[in-house]
Amino acid sequence: EVQLVESGGGLMQPGGSLRLSCAASGFTFSTYGMSWVRQAPGKGLECVSTISDSGTTTPYADSVKGRYTISRDNSRNTVYLQLNSLTAEDTAIYYCARARVAGTGSYYMDVWGKGTTVTVSS
Amino acid sequence: EIVLTQSPGTLSLSPGERATLSCRASQSVGSSSLAWYQQKPGQAPRLLISGASSRATGIPDRFSGSGSGTDFTLTISRLEPEDFAVYYCQQYGSSLTFGGGTKVEIK
Numbered sequence: 001e002v003q004l005v006e007s008g009g010g011l012m013q014p015g016g017s018l019r020l021s022c023a024a025s026g027f028t029f030s031t032y033g034m035s036w037v038r039q040a041p042g043k044g045l046e047c048v049s050t051i052s053d054s055g056t057t058t059p060y061a062d063s064v065k066g067r068y069t070i071s072r073d074n075s076r077n078t079v080y081l082q083l084n085s086l087t088a089e090d091t092a093i094y095y096c097a098r099a100r101v102a103g104t105g106s107y108y109m110d111v112w113g114k115g116t117t118v119t120v121s122s
Numbered sequence: 123e124i125v126l127t128q129s130p131g132t133l134s135l136s137p138g139e140r141a142t143l144s145c146r147a148s149q150s151v152g153s154s155s156l157a158w159y160q161q162k163p164g165q166a167p168r169l170l171i172s173g174a175s176s177r178a179t180g181i182p183d184r185f186s187g188s189g190s191g192t193d194f195t196l197t198i199s200r201l202e203p204e205d206f207a208v209y210y211c212q213q214y215g216s217s218l219t220f221g222g223g224t225k226v227e228i229k
Contacts, residue, residue, distance in 0.1 A: 037167075044221070045161075045167065060217060102153070102155050108172050110178060111169075112168065
C-alpha cells in the first residue's frame with residue numbers, strides 16, 4: 001500500500017524553527033518527486049516546495065522563500081521540510097504529497113499524507 | 123503566475139443531482155495541465171482528475187473533467203452522499219497554483 005506519514009508538527013514560538021518529516025512506503029521513493037502543501041485554518045491549498053527525484057528543489061510560495069528548505073534522504077525514504085523564522089502566518093496543516101512530473105516540468109500530486117499541524121503562537 | 127478562479131464558491135445541491143464546477147485560468151494552461159482534487163472535512167485532499175480529463179485510479183466514472191486553454195470544468199453526473207466536499211483545481215502548466223475551491227453542500 002502506498003503511504004505517506006508526516007511527523008514533526010507542534011506548537012512553536014514566533015521566530016522558532018522546526019523540521020517536518022514525511023516517511024514514504026509502498027513505492028520506489030527515489031523515482032518520484034515529493035511536495036509539501038500547506039493549508040491554513042479555513043483556507044485553501046498552497047504548495048510551498050517540491051523536490052524532484054534527482055534533488056532539484058522548487059520553492060513556490062514567495063512567503064516562504066529563504067525560510068523553508070525541502071530535502072530528501074532516499075536511503076530513508078523520507079522527505080523533510082525545514083521551517084525557520086516562523087510567524088503566525090505559518091500556522092497550517094502541512095501535507096506531504098507524491099509529485100508526478102508532467103511534460104511541462106511541473107507537478108501534480110497523486111498521493112497525500114494525512115498531514116501534520118504546525119501552530120505558531122506566543 | 124497563473125491565477126485560478128473557481129466558481130461558484132458554494133454549490134447547494136441534492137443527492138442525485140448533477141454538479142458542474144468551473145475553474146478559470148488567468149492565462150492559457152499549457153498541455154491541459156490541470157488537476158482536480160476532492161477534500162472532505164478533516165481529511166487530506168485526494169486526486170480525482172489529471173490532464174484535465176483523466177480520472178485517477180479508483181475514481182468513479184460519475185466524475186469527469188473537461189476543458190482546455192483557460193476554461194475547465196469538473197462534472198459530477200449524479201451526486202452521491204459521499205461527494206459533498208470541497209473541490210480544488212490546480213494547474214501545472216506553468217509553475218504550480220491552486221484555485222480557491224468550491225464547496226459542494228447538501229441542499
